Amino acid sequence: MRILYAGMENELLVLTQSGEGWRTQTKLKGTQPVRVAVDPSDASIVYCATYGHGLWKSEDAGENWHALGKPQLYFEPAGDNGIPSPYITFVGTHPVKKGKESHIVYAGTEPSAVYYSEDGGKHWHEWTGIQHMASRPEWQFPPRPHTHHVRWVAPGYGNPDHIAVSIEYGAVLFSEDDGSTWQDRPEHSPRDVHTLLAHPSAPGRLYAACGDGFMNASHSYAESKDGGRHWHYQSEGLEKHPYLYNMVLNAADADDRFVSASKGPREAHSSGAASSAIYRKQGEAPFREMSRGLPAGSFTHVLTQDPEDASIFYALNNHGIFFLRTDGEEIWKPINIAWKDAYKHQHPSCFVASSK
Structure with a gap:
């Protein structure tokens, strides 16, 4: 059975195909969905990034959703297992690398920061290395030049520890050791990559x-x-x-x-x-x-x-x-x-x- 997840400005449409045609459901009303990711091994697990309303997860192929990554409750001290920004600009999964429960999940935010979870979104850890890139003072998003955001995270296939990150606008960064160290944008590289992809049949190759x-x-x-x-x-x-x-x-x-x-x-x-x-x-x-x-x-x-x-x-x-x-x-x-x-x-x- 085919399912299409379509992000509109104020809601997520979940379209399910059956013998009678397409059934359309409206989910996450009042949010601004910007990215959807499906777990490669379990299609019932779906993540949705929203701009201003945080990160969401469904465990039944879009029927029901619950929030992920909240940094702490109002009356609790700040913790380090959440995602501080509600402006989630990217969510994706590693195509082959798994954590404790499911495929590793990546989340990008505005302002630019990258987080990963090894337990399906219960706990999050930041790759702080991208904050120290020499190009960072030049990053900016033209419609809101006071800020910038993570546009895309592209895990590699040949080396499962290879991660590439697109910052809008400013750089494509990459790590070859699972985020421990990062390489800044090389000379003559693109600066405004809206979609950054890898392909399982072309290890080491990036498409921008x-x-x-x-x-x-x-x-x-x-x-x-x-x-x-x-x-x-x-x-x-x-x-x-x-x-x-x-x-x-x-x-x-x-x-x-x-x-x-x-x-x-x-x-x-x-x-x-x-x-x-x-x-x-x-x-x-x-x-x-x-x-x-x-x-x-x-x-x-x-x-x-x-x-x-x-x-x-x-x-x-x-x-x-x-x-x-x-x-x-x-x-x-x-x-x-x-x-x-x-x-x-x-x-x-x-x-x-x-x-x-």
């Missing part, structure tokens, strides 16, 4: 969908083959839409990437100016646009792949959820779900497909 293209069109997309030490840019084909936001890698092919792209941040995120596209890059060929069937006036799309059929990809935008079959006609088609008019004015932030 960048906002850097808005300032330098040749820096829209970057890859590193050595865990972040050196980067090379592969932005051919993105000249019309050089500002990248989200990305999904084909689980069956490490050289097959889909990205969401816009002319710039205004077209990606601003109501009234929204205009976004989707591109695909296969092997060393240039990116090519694949936006046929997508509605005009869309905020930047959030992408995911079907967990059961590797030929199906999904795109979430303010007009609904669309799917594409890569083994047939290359056109995005809408999924038949009830879509509220209010959602047409909302900026979706996260999208994950799972199954149980």
